[in-house]
Amino acid sequence: MNRRQFLTQSAAASLLLHASSDIQLEAAPSANRYAFNQQIPGPVLEARAGDTLRIQFHNALAESSNLHFHGLHVPPTGIADNSFLEVPPNESQTYELNLPTNHPSGLFWYHPHMHGMVASQVSGGLAGAIIIRGQFDDQPEIQQTPEFLLIFQDPNLTPTPAQINQGREGPEILVNGALNPQFPLTANGWIRLRLLNASVSRFYRLQLQQHTFQIVATDGGLLPSPTETAEILLLPGQRIDAFVKGNRPPGTYRLLNLPYNRLGGMQSPNPTTQLATFEYTNAVESTWSLPTKLATVDPLPAPSxxxxxxxxxxxxxxxxxxxxxxxxxxxxxxxxxxxxxxxxxxxxxxxxxxxxxxxxxxxxxxxxxxxxxxxxxxxxxxxxxxxxxxxxxxxxxxxxxxxxxxxxxxxxxxxxxxxxxx
Ligand SMILES: [Cu+2]
CATH class of the missing domain: 2.60.40.420 (Cupredoxins -  blue copper proteins)
Structure with missing residues (x-):
């Protein structure tokens, strides 16, 4: 199975849409929730620096909506990443995003940014990933590494006023729209996890039992070198790109959400919960090492x-x-x-x-x-x-x-x- 099949499989029913074709996205009600193209999360958009993303957006909701392209370095004006645009019900808008030729590779995402309705529309399910691939991804070892996109959502369309003030959380945490989905680990080899917190408010403190993460990229692109960590704090909107080495005995290991208190004394922290299951199902003969140098991140000079x-x-x-x-x-x-x-x-x-x-x-x-x-x-x-x-x-x-x-x-x-x- 190649990378693309893995990616498609990992995004459950999600379709992979490429920049080469016109992308059609329809936001519509779907079984008491909201969906792009009847999928939760929405289809994965994939592109490279220099590509143009042309997105024909249709709003089939009963209220206004629009699209924000979270993390993309594109104009905030015109029919691009313009969060001031309003697309009324039953109307369409064609977004055109010209990705600069030096646009960083990485994981980005799209969701509505209609002021006053953002929380309910995103909580209802309107979110999808944008993957920009570049030189790092073209290396043969990286390309052949099984890659999984994990999108965390916790829907809640009936929050109380108190929940809204705190930031609503939902009773169930879904990964790619599913409860406790399963992913394969590779004995002696690597898997690549692209993590996106598409929840309205929930923070995730992630741990994969007995494994560590080698973080290669944060929101805006590659780090100078891989950073090993046992836990990842993933804030709403954030992305992390991490590799995991299959160096434990065969078996199943749980991806956990550990307690975190974001509300001070107002509430006790969440209990530890299981988000997904990882199981050794593949093995490779020999392993390879992650590159020690990933990218140059020059510190910005002194501010004016x-x-x-x-x-x-x-x-x-x-x-x-x-x-x-x-x-x-x-x-x-x-x-x-x-x-x-x-x-x-x-x-x-x-x-x-x-x-x-x-x-x-x-x-x-x-x-x-x-x-x-x-x-x-x-x-x-x-x-x-x-x-x-x-x-x-x-x-x-x-x-x-x-x-x-x-x-x-x-x-x-x-x-x-x-x-x-x-
Ligand atoms: Cu806040």
């Missing part, structure tokens, strides 16, 4: 400006705590104006009692004083700060930054960034 953002600060006379710098989202207001190609440091301070995962569109960022890598989602822990550095390259126009607990985004924890000609 440092800005401060306060998340969850209560302004005078304001009852909604889901604010940034005391303000609730207003699509007609520019919150942050930056210059094209500028390098900026942002210090994001969480003044609330719960964690908020920060996300920004269009350009990825680096985390200051952390190991090199590119991210588009990172944690601002309750009561603490996150220090990021980013450069606004290639595209002008207005984009967004927000908490990726999508209920918090809906409640107003989102701002606009206008990238202006230098």
């Amino acid at each position: 400006i440092t800005r401060q953002f306060r998340f969850g600060a209560m302004a005078m006379g304001m009852s909604n705590p889901f604010t940034i710098n005391g303000r609730s989202f207003n699509p007609n207001r520019i919150d942050t104006a930056v210059k094209l190609n500028a390098i900026e440091d942002w210090i994001l301070t969480n003044q609330s009692m719960m964690d908020h995962p920060f996300h920004i569109h269009t350009n990825p960022f680096q985390i200051v004083n952390a190991s090199p890598g590119w991210y588009d989602v990172a944690l601002i822990p309750a009561g603490r700060s996150l220090h990021i550095r980013h450069q606004f390259t290639d595209f002008t126009g207005t984009a967004m930054y927000h908490c990726h607990i999508l209920d918090h985004e809906n409640l107003g924890m989102m701002g606009t960034i206008d990238i202006q000609p230098a």
